[in-house]
Amino acid sequence: MPKMKTKSSAKKRFKTLGGGGVKRTHSHLRHILTKKTTKRKRQLRGTTMVAESNMRQIRAMMPYA
Incomplete structure (x- = not known):
């Protein structure tokens, strides 16, 4: 399977923390x-x-975060 792409708009707006x-x-x-x-x-x-x-929507936009 190819890699899933992260939405560019989401990676600019959100940061994931260590606790999830x-x-x-x-x-x-x-x-x-x-x-x-x-x-x-x-x-x-x-x-x-x-x-x-x-x-749920944020996780879908950022699959590897």
């Missing part, structure tokens, strides 16, 4: 920032974990 979890960055912090409050923008910084309900 997947981390991601927050969305909504690229443009139209003037109407968003400082608190909201501050809380969108950094990373968070992918929800369990979405893990």
